[in-house]
Amino acid sequence: MFPAFSTAALWRARYKNMAKKRKTIGVITTDIYETYQRNVMRGIQREAAAQDYDVVVFSTFLKAGMWFGYLAAEQNIYNMIQYDRLDGIILMPDHLMEFEGSRKLPEILKKRCRGPVVVLDYQIADFPCVMEEGSGQLRPVLEHLYQEHGITDIACMTGMEEHPHARQRLQSYRDFMEEHGLPVKSDRVFYGDFWYNKGEEVLESLLQSPEGLPQAVCCASDNMGISLYAACRKRGINVPRDLVITGYDSDSGGNVLPHFLTSVVKDSESLGVNAVRRLASLLEGKEIPMTQPQDRLAPGSSCPCGIGWEESQADHLEEQFSQAGFGFYHECNFMMEDGIAMRSLEECLWKIDWYLRFLGDISGYSICLCQDWQGSARDNEKYRREGYSSQMKLIYHRYGENRCVDLQREFPLSDMLPSLWEERAQSTIFYVTPLHFMDRCMGYSAMMFEGESSDIPSYYWDWLRNLCNILESMRRYLNLEKLNESLTEAYLLMERNAVTDELTGLYNRKGFVLYTRQQLELAAREGLELVVLVADLNDLKGINDCYGHMEGDYAIRHAALAIRAFLGQENSLYARGYRTGGDEFAAVLAMRISQEELAGRMEALEAYLEEINLRSGKAFRVSVSYGISREDPAHTDLNHLLQRADQLMYQAKQNYKREQKRKT
Numbered sequence: 001m002f003p004a005f006s007t008a009a010l011w012r013a014r015y016k017n018m019a020k021k022r023k024t025i026g027v028i029t030t031d032i033y034e035t036y037q038r039n040v041m042r043g044i045q046r047e048a049a050a051q052d053y054d055v056v057v058f059s060t061f062l063k064a065g066m067w068f069g070y071l072a073a074e075q076n077i078y079n080m081i082q083y084d085r086l087d088g089i090i091l092m093p094d095h096l097m098e099f100e101g102s103r104k105l106p107e108i109l110k111k112r113c114r115g116p117v118v119v120l121d122y123q124i125a126d127f128p129c130v131m132e133e134g135s136g137q138l139r140p141v142l143e144h145l146y147q148e149h150g151i152t153d154i155a156c157m158t159g160m161e162e163h164p165h166a167r168q169r170l171q172s173y174r175d176f177m178e179e180h181g182l183p184v185k186s187d188r189v190f191y192g193d194f195w196y197n198k199g200e201e202v203l204e205s206l207l208q209s210p211e212g213l214p215q216a217v218c219c220a221s222d223n224m225g226i227s228l229y230a231a232c233r234k235r236g237i238n239v240p241r242d243l244v245i246t247g248y249d250s251d252s253g254g255n256v257l258p259h260f261l262t263s264v265v266k267d268s269e270s271l272g273v274n275a276v277r278r279l280a281s282l283l284e285g286k287e288i289p290m291t292q293p294q295d296r297l298a299p300g301s302s303c304p305c306g307i308g309w310e311e312s313q314a315d316h317l318e319e320q321f322s323q324a325g326f327g328f329y330h331e332c333n334f335m336m337e338d339g340i341a342m343r344s345l346e347e348c349l350w351k352i353d354w355y356l357r358f359l360g361d362i363s364g365y366s367i368c369l370c371q372d373w374q375g376s377a378r379d380n381e382k383y384r385r386e387g388y389s390s391q392m393k394l395i396y397h398r399y400g401e402n403r404c405v406d407l408q409r410e411f412p413l414s415d416m417l418p419s420l421w422e423e424r425a426q427s428t429i430f431y432v433t434p435l436h437f438m439d440r441c442m443g444y445s446a447m448m449f450e451g452e453s454s455d456i457p458s459y460y461w462d463w464l465r466n467l468c469n470i471l472e473s474m475r476r477y478l479n480l481e482k483l484n485e486s487l488t489e490a491y492l493l494m495e496r497n498a499v500t501d502e503l504t505g506l507y508n509r510k511g512f513v514l515y516t517r518q519q520l521e522l523a524a525r526e527g528l529e530l531v532v533l534v535a536d537l538n539d540l541k542g543i544n545d546c547y548g549h550m551e552g553d554y555a556i557r558h559a560a561l562a563i564r565a566f567l568g569q570e571n572s573l574y575a576r577g578y579r580t581g582g583d584e585f586a587a588v589l590a591m592r593i594s595q596e597e598l599a600g601r602m603e604a605l606e607a608y609l610e611e612i613n614l615r616s617g618k619a620f621r622v623s624v625s626y627g628i629s630r631e632d633p634a635h636t637d638l639n640h641l642l643q644r645a646d647q648l649m650y651q652a653k654q655n656y657k658r659e660q661k662r663k664t
Contacts, residue, residue, distance in 0.1 A: 021423060024054040025115075025279060026081065028105065029092035030074075032059035032431065033461050036249060036268055040092065040120070042455065043272025045429045049452040051280050055429040056086070056420060056446075061461040069439030072385065076441050077434040078105065079387045082416050083112035088279045093122045094165070116282035120275045123164060128282070130275045132165075132266070132293065137172030138218055140264045140297040141246040146180060149304050151215045151244060155188040157202050157228065158220040166191065169220040169248065188214060192224045199227030203235065213243050216303075222247035225261045229302065245302045262303040267293040333358070335463070339470030348474050349396045349405045352467060356398065359457055363428065363450040366417060367396040367467075369435070369443035371410075374475050384441045388413050392443065399448075417446050426450040433464060437472035501579040503553060504560035512578040516588050516638055522573055523590035523633040530590055530633045531598065533566060534645035535559070535626035537583035538656055543620050555622045556583070558612050562624060563587050565608040566601045585624070586645075590633075598628070625652035 027044060031037055041057065048055045058081055060074035083089070089109065096105070106124050109117050119127045138156075145151040156173040159166030170189065177184045187209050192198035206213050219225035225247035232239050239245055250263035270293040277288045299307040335355045342348040349367070356365055370389040376382070394409045399419065411418050417430065428450045435442045445467065447456070457463070499511030507515060523530045537559040544552040556579075563577045563585050578586040605626070613621045627648020629641050 022052060022054050022427060023087040023283065024056060024085075024420060025276070026083075026086040026089045027055060027057040027092065028059075028078065028081070028089060028096070029057065030060040030096045031062070032057065032433070032456060033061060033458055036266075037092070038456060038458075039266075039268035040272040040275075041429075043269035043274075044090065044276055045272075045449070045454060046269070046452055047273040047276035047280075048429070049427045051276060052427050053087075053276070053280075054420070054427055056416070057429065057431045059431065059433055061433065061464070069385075070436075073436035073439045073441055074434055076386055076388075076436070077432065077444060080413060080416060080432075080444060082414050083109065084114045085414070085416070086113070086115060088115040088283055089113055089117045090120055090275045090279060091117060091122075091124075091127070092120045093124065116279060118275055118279045118282070121165070121271060128278060130271065130278050130290075132168070132268075132271050137169045137295075138220065138248060138264065139172055139176055140295055141218055141248070141262060142173065142176045144262065144297050144299070145216050145218070145244065145246065145303065146176075146182075149244070152180075152182050153188075153211075153214040153216070154182070155190070155206065155214040155217045156220070157190045157192050157198070157217055157224050159192055159194040159224075161191045163194070166194070166220060173218060187211075192220070192227075194221045195223050196227040196230075198224060199229070199231040200234075202228060203231040203237075207235075213237075216244035216246065218246050220248050222250055222261055222263055225263070225302070229261070240301070240303050240306075244304065247302075250298045260301045262300040262305065263298050265296050265298045267295050270294065335466045336469060339466070340473040342474065343477070345395070345407060345474055345478065346405055348470060352470065353396065353398065353403055353405075355463075355466075358463060359447065359460065362447055362454075364397070364399040364419065364448040366394060366398075366419060366446045366448075367435070367443070368411075368417065368445065369393045369395055369471075370441065373442045373471075374478055375440070376479065385439050386441070388441065388443070394418060419446075419448065424450060429454060431456055431460075435464075435468055435471060437468055437475075440472075442468070442471055442475070501560075504557055504579050506560050506563065506577045506579045506585070508578070509580050511576075512580050512586060515576055516578075519573065519576065519588050519590045520633050520638050526590075528574075528590050528633070529592050529630055530588070530636075530641060531593060531628065531630045532589075532638075532641045532645045533563075533587040533626055533628045534642065534649045535563065535585040535587075535624040536649055536653055537585070538623045538625055538653075539620075539660075540583040547618075547620060551618070551620070554618075555620070558609070558622045559583075559585060559624050561612075562605045562608045562622075566605040568601060568604065586642075593630075598630070602626075602628070623656070625649055625656045627652055 025048065027041070029037055032041070037059075044055060058077055060071075060077060062071060062074050091105065091109065093105070106127070110126065117127050119129045121130065121132050123129055123131075142154065145154060154173075154177070156170060158170040158173075161167075174184050176182075187205070190198070190202045190205065192202065202217070206217075217225075217228060219228060225245050229239055229245050232243060232245070237243055245261065247261040247263035249266045250261065270291050274290045277290060281288045299305045301307060335358070338351050338355070339348055342351055352367070356362070359365070369392065370384055371391050371393060372384055372389055373393075375384075390413050391410045392413055393407070394411055395405065395407055397404045397406075397419065415421065417432065420430065428448050431447045432444055433446075434444050445464070447460070499507050499514060501508040520530060522528070537555060540552055540555060543555050560577070560579060566587050567575050567577050567589075574590045576588055578588070580586050605624075609622055609624070613623075616622075627645045627650070629644035629648065631641060631644075
């Protein structure tokens with residue numbers, strides 16, 4: 001039993017006359033579930049709500065480095081953006097520019113955007129930019145090491161040399177050291193990768209240095225700090241007694257994994273706020289002041305403060321587990337199995353609707369599929385990898401308590417999402433992400449939050465992967481169903497052709513052998529009488545010899561139609577007609593039939609032939625000789641019935657010949 005929902009007609013009527021008034025800005029990003037992006041999005045949404053803007057976020061979930069086909073399918077989401085329908089765009093190109101396919105975005109934005117474009121935390125020619133340079137970068141941890149612990153020999157491990165963030169953070173290190181009269185030595189500066197791969201290499205260089213280990217290494221990301229910490233553990237170097245390690249861009253315990261590094265909690269929210277303010281100033285034509293980022297120190301156990309994860313975070317452990325999706329990861333979550341077990345797309349969507357509760361207090365959700373998302377079971381290599389269909393299917397939509405499953409509702413891709421253009425009391429943020437299986441594009445989905453407060457769940461990618469896998473399973477099931485139907489139809493056609501006479505459409509000799517036995521058994525089982533008519537087309541050889549085989553075929557077809565006239569409306573297990581030879585026919589009835597009704601059937605046979613001969617204008621007549629036998633099947637067999645009918649037909653044939661001789 002499906003839950004109550006608005007019908008498609010009611011749903012369309014509800015929004016029929018609504019007109020979009022609020023401005024809509026787009027945000028193009030990637031890795032939307034990661035801490036930095038989520039923090040920036042908090043700021044964007046907060047300021048967008050203050051400016052009364054709607055926000056639509058177009059994002060992937062993965063960084064570069066995975067299988068190319070999967071990454072290409074993720075990046076495909078940017079192909080559905082209708083740039084000319086957005087009032088402005090914020091581009092977050094940091095990880096985005098690592099994708100080869102996404103490097104074309106700046107040129108696309110220049111050509112197709114009708115509103116202003118603001119680039120966040122990255123320099124791209126011809127676009128205004130909002131940078132994090134107003135913050136202190138590594139200064140909070142450097143001040144802590146210097147002032148609280150008296151550490152002066154500090155090395156720096158920054159990111160890739162060409163990366164702007166790596167340059168900014170390294171510059172903040174140089175500036176601090178210079179301000180305090182501390183030397184910056186080339187063998188104390190290292191370029192990493194912002195990830196976990198360079199710790200061993202940096203530690204080896206420090207150990208090989210004539211000066212030995214410094215007092216501390218200030219890392220430009222927590223990931224690099226963790227990689228250095230792991231390398232120290234392998235070498236038996238104690239942190240912080242032998243070496244102090246600090247990080248940058250901590251989420252301050254927001255993850256379940258312990259944050260033991262002394263680090264900087266970057267005020268990424270202010271970056272998002274300033275991006276919207278910069279865009280708003282361009283849209284509204286007035287200067288809007290920027291906010292000042294407030295980075296802060298997060299002490300941990302990797303410096304002499306000794307404030308470990310247990311001491312600083314244990315009080316909030318239960319809250320962290322709840323926030324991190326332990327409900328979703330619970331052993332009793334059977335979203336994948338429940339979805340795959342469904343046997344119709346409609347059932348599947350209602351099951352997904354139930355599992356939306358794991359996404360928390362969302363305002364709405366939409367699932368949009370390409371018209372050709374199902375593909376073909378016969379040609380599995382030809383499927384959509386890039387772009388979306390010009391018409392999309394909005395197969396599921398939820399807004400508040402209203403839920404709608406409508407497998408027929410379509411909308412033009414130019415709308416991107418129908419709910420984007422509906423008027424609402426509050427500003428809304430939409431997170432639009434791709435739906436695909438490996439490199440097969442299926443469509444996209446959108447999660448929406450109204451008002452200022454919302455945060456995309458950190459486990460949303462896993463929830464979405466379940467959704468994609470469920471849809472792929474359903475796609476395969478539906479294709480197999482279609483294939484099975486085609487095979488069943490083909491089998492039935494083959495079976496029908498095997499037992500059907502091609503010229504007349506009656507059952508052939510093989511069908512006669514197969515089905516007459518069934519009819520005899522049926523009549524015996526249900527206490528019915530068995531009536532057998534055996535007929536022979538008169539003078540077929542003469543028609544063929546004098547007028548040709550096409551005319552002979554004409555005579556055969558109409559003899560068969562005369563047999564059908566005898567059968568009347570019957571064409572079932574109880575009444576069947578057969579062509580048993582070149583000019584031989586039979587009809588078998590399993591039923592209780594009066595002599596009057598039987599006489600009526602014979603009259604119908606003869607009347608049909610008489611009518612045909614009157615209207616045909618042929619030089620020959622079509623006629624049949626026939627005999628009929630009827631007996632109780634419980635006391636006879638088919639051979640006896642056929643022999644009896646054959647005898648009667650033979651007598652009729654002889655009568656026909658005598659009549660023809662008499663006429664000549």
